[in-house]
Each structure stands twice: as structure tokens, then as C-alpha cells.
Amino acid sequence: MEIRRKTVKKKILLILLVLLIAVSLVACAASAEDWKLTLAYSVWPDWEPFIHVAAPLLEEMGYEVTMVDIGGDWSLALEGILAGDIDVVTQASDFCHLHFWEAYRDRLIHLGCCGYGAMQGLAVTPYTDVDTIQELNANVDLFDGEIVGIEAGSGLMGCTADAITIYGLNYTLIEGSTAAMVADRDAAVAKGEDWLGVWWAPFWADVAYPMKMLKGDTELLFGGMDRFYFVARPEFIDEHPAAAQLLMNLTLSYGDYMDIGGWIAVEELSAGEAAAKWLDQNEHHWTKWFPYPYAFPYVP
Incomplete structure (x- = not known):
């Protein structure tokens, strides 16, 4: 009986060792591939701050972020997601980009609402x-x-x-x-x-x-209060769960827009500089966006 117990223990230890090695290999593969992100945006000063808020927080989490200017061509950006050249498109509008969204909604997803009130x-x-x-x-x-x-x-x-x-x-x-x-x-x-x-x-x-x-948009062609989203492939949530959770938590209010817009207009800051100023003044707010159970500073 003693010999049999030792044999069973050895088998269990061997199985655990194999599982540990497998998990380690998967983790290594993920760390090599899954911590690089390409974010697309358009250089519009009032919408551009979204990416300048998101990118440094993702980098704080350990992601290597590449930012690509799409020049306002949303169809090109959404095709880039499907082709795998782009991971996330920032600042997509709920209404103004509706005709783009209707063509891609069965293949792409909204990662929460990152802004509202426009x-x-x-x-x-x-x-x-x-x-x-x-x-x-x-x-x-x-x-x-x-x-x-x-x-x-x-x-x-x-x-x-x-x-x-x-x-x-x-x-x-x-x-x-x-x-x-x-x-x-x-x-x-x-x-x-x-x-x-x-x-x-x-x-x-x-x-x-x-x-x-101007009033009188009786057909609601311009919509009402608009919202903004990050857009990605459905697989993004499984491929980059930490990044997906952060982006789903990230939200800028109308007041945040006005603060950032004021710094751009009055202080003549760039969108990136204005976003950096907002981050510096609102650490109590954005630290809550990091996915549970992590807290700032984020440790992957």
C-alpha cells in the first residue's frame, strides 16, 4: 500500500508539473504578443484627448501602445480593425458614425461608453x-x-x-x-x-x-445628445482582457470635455498636453478605472 501511495503521489506531482509548464508557456506567449496594442484616432483636438488619456494608462499597465492617425476616415479605420492592423479605434461617435457602424456592427463591438453629452x-x-x-x-x-x-x-x-x-x-x-x-x-x-x-x-x-x-432638426438627422465609444473586434476582450476592462471603465464627462477644451482654447495647449494636465489633476478619478483586483500603480 505504501508503494502504491508513493506511485500515486509521483503521478500527481508529474501532472501538476506538466500543467505548470503548460501555463508558463501560455503566459510567456501571451506576454510576448498580447501586450502590444495599436490604437487609431483622428487628430481633432476636441476628440483627440480620448487617446491621450487612454494610451498612458495602458502603458502604465505594461502595454506597448502605437498610435495611428486615421485622418478622419472611419471606414478605413474599421477595416483596419477587421484586417488585424488596428486593435482599437477611439472616439467613435454614437450618432455621427452611425452609418459606418450599421455596416460593421455584426463584426465589431463597442467597449463601453467613454464619453457623453456631445x-x-x-x-x-x-x-x-x-x-x-x-x-x-x-x-x-x-x-x-x-x-x-x-x-x-x-x-x-x-x-x-x-x-x-x-x-x-x-x-x-x-x-x-x-x-x-x-x-x-x-x-x-x-x-x-x-x-x-x-x-x-x-x-x-x-x-x-x-x-x-440651429434648431429645427425635425428629422433628427444630427441626433440628440451624442456618446463616444472605443471600438474593437469581439475577440479583443479575450485577447486583451486587462486593456478591455480599462477601456470599458474609462469615461470622460461633459465637464471633463469643457476643462480640456478650455485648456486647448485659452492656454493654447495641444490635445495631448491638455489630456496630460487632466490626468495630473484627476488621479483620484482615473485610478478607479484599473481592472479589479489591481490598483494604481498597476502591476501586471
Whole structure:
């Protein structure tokens, strides 16, 4: 009986040793592959802080983060996720990117809500005597028949094109960039001229000089209060559970937007610098985002 007990013990120890080696090999493989992330974003100062908040926290957890600018081309970014070139797309809008999302929703997921409270639509200079979309056709000459737009691939441009068609607006939508749009607005304000363009809030340029959002979106083409998400493949949660949990916990409030936007507009900080300032002042807030049972500093 004693010999049999020793034999059984040896077998158990051998099985445990094999299991330990297997777990170690899996862990080594995971640490070699699963701690590298590619995050895609668009260089829009008011949305860009999402990635500048997320990236340093992921790096604190031990991830090697590569940031890729998609230039506002969301279809390219979502295709990049499916191709495996991108792990996460940041700052995807609940409404403005809806037409992109409808085409990919069966293959991609939202990683929680990372921000809320945004609004978008058409806006005019605050001194302009136009208050609704329905008044635009009676004031075509006031704006030279043009709506100043931003990047061609943005969701807001798609919403605006729909608005021109559905509301029968006699206007041409001008493609460009966010920076060019703001510069055009600033030039009009400096001359006291009326101006019409796409707009949203919170927006650093709106903090510097608030615009008047037009009412009358009866078809809700621009939606209501917007939310923002991180987007990834469903497999991301299993492949990068710690990162997925952090991103699902990460949330910036409307007040956070306004703080960051104010620093960009008033203090002329870059989006990255403004996000870093927010992190420095809000450690009590973001330390709670690290996945349980870890606490800051995160130890993988």
C-alpha cells in the first residue's frame, strides 16, 4: 500500500508539473504578443484627448501602445480593425458614425461608453439673425450659398449632406478640414460677417467663441445628445482582457470635455498636453478605472 501511495503521489506531482509548464508557456506567449496594442484616432483636438488619456494608462499597465492617425476616415479605420492592423479605434461617435457602424456592427463591438453629452449640427455666428434650419433658404445670400464643412470622411459631413437633401437646402457643402473650418469662422467673426458651418459641442473652438446651433432638426438627422465609444473586434476582450476592462471603465464627462477644451482654447495647449494636465489633476478619478483586483500603480 505504501508503494502504491508513493506511485500515486509521483503521478500527481508529474501532472501538476506538466500543467505548470503548460501555463508558463501560455503566459510567456501571451506576454510576448498580447501586450502590444495599436490604437487609431483622428487628430481633432476636441476628440483627440480620448487617446491621450487612454494610451498612458495602458502603458502604465505594461502595454506597448502605437498610435495611428486615421485622418478622419472611419471606414478605413474599421477595416483596419477587421484586417488585424488596428486593435482599437477611439472616439467613435454614437450618432455621427452611425452609418459606418450599421455596416460593421455584426463584426465589431463597442467597449463601453467613454464619453457623453456631445451635440452636433449646423451653426451660425451668434449675431446672425437666423435661428432654425428652416430659415436657411430665405437667407442663402447671407452665407453665399455655402455650408463650411470639415474632413470629407467624417460622419458629420454625411449627416450634413443628408440634411441638405432631406430639408431641400439650396446650399453647397464645402469639404475641408476642422482647422480650416475654424480659421474660416474666425476670419468671418473678425470682419463681423455672417457665417454658416458644421459645428459641435463640446468643442475647443466653441469654448473660445460660442456659436449658435440651429434648431429645427425635425428629422433628427444630427441626433440628440451624442456618446463616444472605443471600438474593437469581439475577440479583443479575450485577447486583451486587462486593456478591455480599462477601456470599458474609462469615461470622460461633459465637464471633463469643457476643462480640456478650455485648456486647448485659452492656454493654447495641444490635445495631448491638455489630456496630460487632466490626468495630473484627476488621479483620484482615473485610478478607479484599473481592472479589479489591481490598483494604481498597476502591476501586471
